[in-house]
Amino acid sequence: MTNAEPAGANGLGQIFDVLIVGGGLGGLALAVGLGHLPGLNWLLVEAADELRTATGTLIGVGANGLHALECLDPRIVENVKKYAQVGTRAEGHVRPADPAGEPEVNAMPLSQQLHTIRWGATQRVLAELVEPSRVRCGHKCRGYTVDEAAGHVAVHFKDKPDIKARLVIGADGVRSVIRSSMCPSDPGPRFLGYMNWNAVRHVPGSSSAAGSDVIKTIRDSKTDFSVMVYIINAGCDYQFWQVRMTSASPCFTNGGSGGGGVPGSKARVMQRLQQLGWQDIMQEVEATDESAIYERAMWDRLPLPAWSAAGGHVVLLGDAAHAMYSGPGQGARTAFEDAHQMFLAIKQHWPNPAAIAAQYEEARVHRASIIQNYAAGMANLAGLSSDINAFWQQLHPDTPDADGRTERFREFQLWLNSYPEKMHGLPGSKYTSPEALKAFVEHCAAATAQHSASQQHMPSSKISCA
Numbered sequence: 429m430t431n432a433e434p435a436g437a438n439g440l441g442q443i444f445d446v447l448i449v450g451g452g453l454g455g456l457a458l459a460v461g462l463g464h465l466p467g468l469n470w471l472l473v474e475a476a477d478e479l480r481t482a483t484g485t486l487i488g489v490g491a492n493g494l495h496a497l498e499c500l501d502p503r504i505v506e507n508v509k510k511y512a513q514v515g516t517r518a519e520g521h522v523r524p525a526d527p528a529g530e531p532e533v534n535a536m537p538l539s540q541q542l543h544t545i546r547w548g549a550t551q552r553v554l555a556e557l558v559e560p561s562r563v564r565c566g567h568k569c570r571g572y573t574v575d576e577a578a579g580h581v582a583v584h585f586k587d588k589p590d591i592k593a594r595l596v597i598g599a600d601g602v603r604s605v606i607r608s609s610m611c612p613s614d615p616g617p618r619f620l621g622y623m624n625w626n627a628v629r630h631v632p633g634s635s636s637a638a639g640s641d642v643i644k645t646i647r648d649s650k651t652d653f654s655v656m657v658y659i660i661n662a663g664c665d666y667q668f669w670q671v672r673m674t675s676a677s678p679c680f681t682n683g684g685s686g687g688g689g690v691p692g693s694k695a696r697v698m699q700r701l702q703q704l705g706w707q708d709i710m711q712e713v714e715a716t717d718e719s720a721i722y723e724r725a726m727w728d729r730l731p732l733p734a735w736s737a738a739g740g741h742v743v744l745l746g747d748a749a750h751a752m753y754s755g756p757g758q759g760a761r762t763a764f765e766d767a768h769q770m771f772l773a774i775k776q777h778w779p780n781p782a783a784i785a786a787q788y789e790e791a792r793v794h795r796a797s798i799i800q801n802y803a804a805g806m807a808n809l810a811g812l813s814s815d816i817n818a819f820w821q822q823l824h825p826d827t828p829d830a831d832g833r834t835e836r837f838r839e840f841q842l843w844l845n846s847y848p849e850k851m852h853g854l855p856g857s858k859y860t861s862p863e864a865l866k867a868f869v870e871h872c873a874a875a876t877a878q879h880s881a882s883q884q885h886m887p888s889s890k891i892s893c894a
């Protein structure tokens with residue numbers, strides 16, 4: 429490790445040990461960890477003018493995410509728990525076409541507590557534990573150039589001088605520029621067949637009200653739903669709602685590009701809910717100011733066989749490596765696992781980027797691709813989702829489809845939460861044994877290639893508000 433001091437005002441000519449590109453959940457979690465490695469000269473750069481806190485989103489942090497965060501710094505978990513609500517039960521409602529009819533309700537206790545917390549509150553918890561002089565906002569990365577002989581990478585920015593580092597970590601989200609530079613032939617984010625509207629709003633008393641520990645989903649059909657709603661308490665008297673509608677292609681309100689407070693977005697959601705006669709959800713949306721509603725198309729990224737380039741000098745982390753369908757709620761949790769494993773690899777192998785990348789990829793690539801593919805199976809991808817489901821049925825033909833889905837969900841939660849001890853599989857289990865997971869990933873790679881013609885990808889630069 430080299431200089432203990434953080435970068436000077438401009439950093440010109442200076443070569444950092446580590447440069448994190450992207451100050452979202454994954455990049456900040458890693459930054460908190462790096463703060464415990466004295467002597468390492470590192471910096472985090474973020475495109476936005478300040479670290480983002482407004483997304484209208486909530487994340488659910490389960491045991492795997494909490495474990496990873498605890499290892500990075502126990503204060504993160506202490507503070508997350510201060511702001512989060514504890515979810516203990518899940519309720520899935522399927523409403524009949526006749527709004528006067530009785531919904532089918534599938535209620536079950538969660539195998540482990542889920543801490544549900546506003547995305548912005550999580551960002552703040554992490555940012556508070558990072559030394560401000562280590563963070564430079566207003567740095568929109570444009571790509572990088574490797575100087576192999578010198579053993580460092582120059583990262584390029586819009587209207588800002590290059591910054592050089594020996595290890596560059598691309599934590600720049602689903603539209604990652606670092607990933608585009610690393611894999612020029614990568615097809616870009618894949619549209620998952622959903623448009624999504626969500627908000628968090630302050631509802632005094634909501635976090636202590638009866639049912640505030642319930643993770644509630646409401647759909648208009650058990651399998652081929654066109655609308656799905658999430659209602660979840662986000663802690664500190666904040667209530668989260670999300671309305672997700674299937675859509676053949678990205679379809680933003682008024683031909684725009686989504687984001688916060690899109691004029692007409694609230695009316696669009698209300699109109700669909702009105703058609704369904706879901707008065708209770710309409711009340712929730714009606715009570716939300718349009719400026720607090722976020723409109724997004726849903727994207728993921730195809731699993732990559734490797735997350736590093738240039739002899740380990742450039743590595744991906746979080747959504748940049750493995751953006752996934754949010755159904756199983758693992759996007760942030762896996763980003764926290766990445767941050768934890770990257771921290772361990774740097775701690776053990778610095779200043780050897782090749783060894784860092786090797787250890788990190790060994791720990792992460794296989795596990796993340798399983799989770800990505802599992803999530804894709806829950807999404808709305810033409811051909812692929814049913815193909816993935818068929819794989820599971822072939823594996824256990826004696827288990828009826830509906831039972832299999834529920835069993836798998838439970839088993840996957842157990843496996844995910846067994847991080848890090850059993851991170852490559854639960855020996856002897858039905859769906860998540862190391863052998864079953866290996867076969868699953870191999871099947872999904874072939875199925876993804878087979879169905880690629882029916883999947884819509886978009887160059888990262890053209891996507892708004894992912």
Ligand SMILES: Cc1cc2nc3c(=O)[nH]c(=O)nc-3n(C[C@H](O)[C@H](O)[C@H](O)COP(=O)(O)OP(=O)(O)OC[C@H]3O[C@@H](n4cnc5c(N)ncnc54)[C@H](O)[C@@H]3O)c2cc1C
Nearest residue numbers: 450452453454475488569600601746747757758759760761
């Ligand atoms: C509606 C919704 C619900 C979700 N629910 C859950 C859940 O329940 N549980 C869960 O675990 N996850 C959930 N997620 C996913 C989770 O939010 C993401 O997986 C997580 O934020 C990924 O972290 P990240 O650091 O990789 O990316 P991000 O948090 O997206 O951060 C990327 C950062 O990079 C910056 N950046 C982008 N481009 C550049 C550039 N060119 N130069 C410099 N900086 C750049 C961005 O401004 C941003 O700050 C949900 C996501 C959505 C949209």
